[in-house]
Amino acid sequence: xxxxxxxxxxxxxxxxxxxxxxxxxxxxxxxxxxxxxxxxxxxxxxxxxxxxxxxxxxxxxxxxxxxxxxxxxxxxxxxxxxxxxxxxxxxxxxxxxxxxxxxxxxxxxxxxxxxxxxxxxxxxxxxxxxxxxxxxxxxxxxxxxxxxxxxxxxxxxxxxxxxxxxxxxx
Amino acid sequence: xxxxxxxxxxxxxxxxxxxxxxxxxxxxxxxxxxxxxxxxxxxxxxxxxxxxxxxxxxxxxxxxxxxxxxxxxxxxxxxxxxxxxxxxxxxxxxxxxxxxxxxxxxxxxxxxxxxxxxxxxxxxxxxxxxxxxxxxxxxxxxxxxxxxxxxxxxxxxxxxxxx
Numbered sequence: 049x050x051x052x053x054x055x056x057x058x059x060x061x062x063x064x065x066x067x068x069x070x071x072x073x074x075x076x077x078x079x080x081x082x083x084x085x086x087x088x089x090x091x092x093x094x095x096x097x098x099x100x101x102x103x104x105x106x107x108x109x110x111x112x113x114x115x116x117x118x119x120x121x122x123x124x125x126x127x128x129x130x131x132x133x134x135x136x137x138x139x140x141x142x143x144x145x146x147x148x149x150x151x152x153x154x155x156x157x158x159x160x161x162x163x164x165x166x167x168x169x170x171x172x173x174x175x176x177x178x179x180x181x182x183x184x185x186x187x188x189x190x191x192x193x194x195x196x197x198x199x200x201x202x203x204x205x206x207x208x209x210x211x212x213x214x215x216x217x218x
Numbered sequence: 219x220x221x222x223x224x225x226x227x228x229x230x231x232x233x234x235x236x237x238x239x240x241x242x243x244x245x246x247x248x249x250x251x252x253x254x255x256x257x258x259x260x261x262x263x264x265x266x267x268x269x270x271x272x273x274x275x276x277x278x279x280x281x282x283x284x285x286x287x288x289x290x291x292x293x294x295x296x297x298x299x300x301x302x303x304x305x306x307x308x309x310x311x312x313x314x315x316x317x318x319x320x321x322x323x324x325x326x327x328x329x330x331x332x333x334x335x336x337x338x339x340x341x342x343x344x345x346x347x348x349x350x351x352x353x354x355x356x357x358x359x360x361x362x363x364x365x366x367x368x369x370x371x372x373x374x375x376x377x378x379x380x381x
Contacts, residue, residue: 053239054246067270068298071263078259079252103234110293133231141297141315163300163308166256174247177240180228193225 054080058102061086062093062119063139064111072106072139075169090119097123097130104173106160109140109151116140117147117154124155124191132190133183135176139164155191157181260301267302268344271295275307275344282337285328289318295340306354307343310336310361317365326372336361 059081063069069086076084085102087093091114093107105123109116116138124132138151141162148159158172181192235243246252260267274295281287292314300308314336321328339361343354 053235053242056239057235057243065270065294065297067267067273067302070270071260071267071298071301074259074263075256078255079246110290131232135234141293162297164298165301166253166260170247170252170256174244177235177247178244180233182228183226183231185224185226186222 055082057081057104058083058100059085059104059106060093060096060102062088062090062105062107062111062116064088064108068108068139071164072169075164075166078166079170090114090116090122093119094122094126098128101130102134104176105134105136107136107138109138109147116156117151120151120154120156120191135180137172137176152194153189153191155189157192264303267298268304271299271302271304271307272344275341278337279341282334283330285318285333288333288337289315292318292336292340295344299344304344306358307340309358310339310343310354313358313362313365314340317368320365320369321372324369324372329368332364332368335364 059076061069061072061076061084063072063086066088073084073086083102085096085100087096089111090107093105094114107116107119111119114122120136120138123129123134123136126132135157136155137158137160138156139160139162140148140151151159157176160168160172183191184193233240274291278288278291278295281291292311295311296308296315298308299305299311314333317332317336318328339354339357343357346354
């Protein structure tokens with residue numbers, strides 16, 4: 049396997065379960081990623097990021113004292129954030145729609161449901177690498193564009209001032 | 219309503235990797251070789267991971283009586299038991315998590331008997347020599363049926379038909 053491209057990647061794992069951190073590290077190592085940092089919660093992770101930036105974050109959702117939602121919000125919105133565009137993969141066993149929506153609105157890039165498999169983890173990273181998302185900044189949100197696709201016959205309502213800019217009206 | 223929305227295309231902010239590295243990385247990540255390599259790595263670490271699951275199972279047993287802690291431990295077990303090769307343990311923990319989540323939605327108190335049954339089944343499944351045994355699968359199915367029955371009871375406020 050060509051490992052050189054992976055060797056330069058720096059990944060931060062934010063997860064309160066030590067065994068889960070170990071599992072993620074094992075999977076990342078298996079594809080040649082060597083630069084891996086680990087944090088047990090969002091607050092520690094933010095401190096680590098200020099000391100040493102990284103290229104990708106894998107974060108759990110449920111942690112204390114700072115959970116994955118607040119952590120993502122800090123990365124996206126804090127003036128002290130090392131990189132507000134950092135890709136964040138949120139790992140979650142929570143199936144509750146409300147929690148997933150909160151994470152999405154905090155600026156999470158991708159979701160990865162537990163139980164984790166090599167295929168599911170690798171395909172999420174590939175997705176980020178292959179199709180980097182445009183970002184949106186408005187009064188109430190900063191993060192990856194939450195609209196995944198454009199519907200050809202979407203009837204509205206249009207919510208952005210430039211939504212109609214690229215429409216070709218006959 | 220926002221005054222103005224700013225769109226920032228991917229080319230306008232620093233990317234995780236260069237475009238040439240993205241192609242290489244993507245090719246590897248999408249390959250069956252990478253998936254097999256990852257599966258082998260998990261297999262090699264599986265005993266360590268199982269010990270981790272069993273640590274949580276011990277904590278789960280000790281937590282009975284405290285719904286919040288019990289739900290938290292069940293959540294952790296559900297999260298990685300299956301990846302560690304303890305499939306039935308993960309399934310039963312998933313059933314217990316689902317029960318807690320649904321009861322929370324209803325604003326109802328969980329039935330201690332349902333919790334105890336799940337916890338003892340999780341303990342047995344996690345410590346079984348042959349975890350993939352049919353017994354654990356059968357227990358997981360029966361407990362899932364029990365949860366469905368209890369949820370139906372809670373929803374209607376009436377004892378459900380116990381067929």
